[in-house]
Amino acid sequence: MVDSFELSKIAGGILAALLVIFLPKVAIEIAHQSHGHEEIKDGYVLPAPTETEASGSAEGAPAAAFDPAAVVAMLPTAKPENAASTFKKCLGCHTADKAAASKAGPNLWGVLGRERGTRADFTGYSEAMKSKTGAWTYGDLVHFLHKPKEFVPGTKMVFPGISDLADLADVVAYIRTLSDNPEPWPTAAAAPAPAPGAAPAAAAEPK
Ligand code: HEC
Incomplete structure (x- = not known):
């Protein structure tokens, strides 16, 4: 049998041991905290969230997800005449002339509204492009030309994408003119939903 005196001796011993173990640690951590690396909450040290955790998105990607609809909304006021450069x-x-043959990439005449990967004289389509069914919409072109590999993972189009959104809008507005019957301007209702993977705010919260 262990009497209560023994018990309190044991408890005291444990307490003393814990103090010896944790006091220096806490002191060190407080010292660290003054450099702004860590945050102390209820006596526990929480590691500061890293850049990637905080952004909630792929490495190096900006925290705000790209929203093609925002660029589609810019199209009616974009300047196709500024797209040349x-x-x-x-x-x-x-090529972009109606009569021209395709080169390393498919001819772009009439591409808006055309089924993806179906230009008849172009044989170099990737499986990825051919299996991405559907006709090119304004929103699709905006997304593809901003981030080709995000819209069609595995595309053979070796092009980093147009990062400047005003330039992107000008180019898509210009592509619209490569047609005998340019498509009507997009209406708000026709604007695409944000890309899948456009992280909802909750998913981006650090734990
Ligand atoms: C280095 C060569 C290259 C450059 C530069 C390039 N493309 Fe492409 N593009 C391709 C290839 C190759 C494909 C076919 C991709 C596939 O099948 O995966 C393609 C596909 C496309 C398609 C899909 C066409 C279809 O028939 O479905 C569009 C639209 C397009 N490119 C537009 C553009 C625009 C606009 C630019 C300039 C901002 C551009 N590309 C720059 C090579 C290129």
């Missing part, structure tokens, strides 16, 4: 990059691989 950006579109010159496209012309390294694409």
Whole structure:
């Protein structure tokens, strides 16, 4: 049998041991905290969230998810006549005249509203593009030309994307003109839903 005196001796011993173990640790951590690395909450040290955890998205990606609908909304006031310098990059691989043959990439005449991966004289489509069914909408073009590999993972189009959103809108507004019957401007109702993976706020919260 252990009497209560023994018990309190044991308890006291444990307490003393804990103090010896934890006091220096706490002191060190408080010292660290003054450098702004860590946060002490209820006596426990919580590691500061890292950049990636805080952004809740893929490495290096900005915290705000890209929303094609925001650029689609810019299209009616975009300036297709200002697209030339950006579109010159496209012309390294694409033709845009109605009668021209495809080059390293498919001819872009009439691409808006065309089924993806179906330009008849172009044989170089990736499986990824051919299996991404559906016709090119304004929102699709905006997304693809901003982040080709995000919209069509595995695309053969080796192009980093147009990062400046005003330039992007100008180019898509210009592509609209590559047609005998340019598509009507997008209406708000036709604007695409945000991309899947556009992180909802809750998922982006650090734990
Ligand atoms: C380095 C060459 C290259 C550059 C530069 C390039 N593309 Fe492409 N593009 C391709 C290839 C190759 C494909 C076919 C991709 C696939 O099948 O995965 C393609 C596909 C496309 C498609 C889909 C066409 C279809 O028939 O479904 C569009 C739209 C497009 N490119 C637009 C552009 C625009 C606009 C630019 C300039 C901002 C551009 N591309 C720059 C090579 C290029």
